[in-house]
Amino acid sequence: MAIHPLTDPSLTPESLKTAPVQEVFSSIQGEGIYVGKRQVFVRFAHCHLKCAYCDTPMTSPTGQCHVETPPGSGIIEYHHNPLSAETLVEIIQSLLKTAKHHSVSFTGGEPLLYHQFLRSVFPDIQRLSKTYLETSGTQADFLESVLPWTDIIAMDIKLPSATGEAPQFENHARFYATAQSHPTTECFIKLVFNQRTTLEELAEVRGIVTHRQTPIILQPETSLSDRTVSILPSQVFAAENYLTQYFDDVRVIPQTHKMLNVL
Secondary structure (H helix, E strand, C coil): CCCCCCCCCCCCCCHHHEECEEEEEEEECCCHHHCCCEEEEEEECCCCCCCCCCCCCCCCCCCCEEEECCCCCCCEEEECCCEEHHHHHHHHHHHHCCCCCCEEEEECCCHHHHHHHHHHHHHHHHCCCEEEEEECCCCHHHHHHHHHHCCEEEEECCCHHHHCCCCCHHHHHHHHHHHHCCCCCEEEEEEEECCCCCHHHHHHHHHHCCCCCCCEEEEECECCCCCCECCCHHHHHHHHHHHHCCCCCEEECCCHHHHHCCC
């Protein structure tokens, strides 16, 4: 059995200044309330969950960190893993110079598995751009260590009908409360849903998200192979109608980057 990266007894303070990063690239945000915005993306390896709909490899094909430069070129530079915090900041700085960017998105996998590494990176990045954390929203304790330097949180609420996993609702509630404890951090919710999603699951979302003003993004589960969604229009409207009774900003937004065929 593999040792969890944060519980390995051989880890030292120095080794926590590195992390396995799959790729770093500049592209267009395809999900959530900032869809269409230009961002630098930092994709970490590995995740503690195994969602049925996940289409993201957990490691790069070579095991190295792939950096596309210039953006959109398909030309890849290779860096050894694990990547140091210093090297990552230098790569991000270089990509930020290629165009005007809205923010730097830390995604995965699950970036909070490497929260101590993020703690050493976020202050430097925040001096250059906004920090944007894409997360499963299940690890409140890890979030606390980086929250003061996190500008935006794109928080998933994992619906068992879509993930095929056990409910995470208690963990989500703790995570959301932690995110809300920092007044300058913006948080919005993403819900991947499909034809099996029930109103009972959406009722759980009501119990987790205690502020009506928090944006709720309904994201139809999208096939990677043919870019189709497996849900009836009537089911989309039913979910949207239900949630708009309780939240001020509910939107249905598919994964648009798949339509653009970009990273």
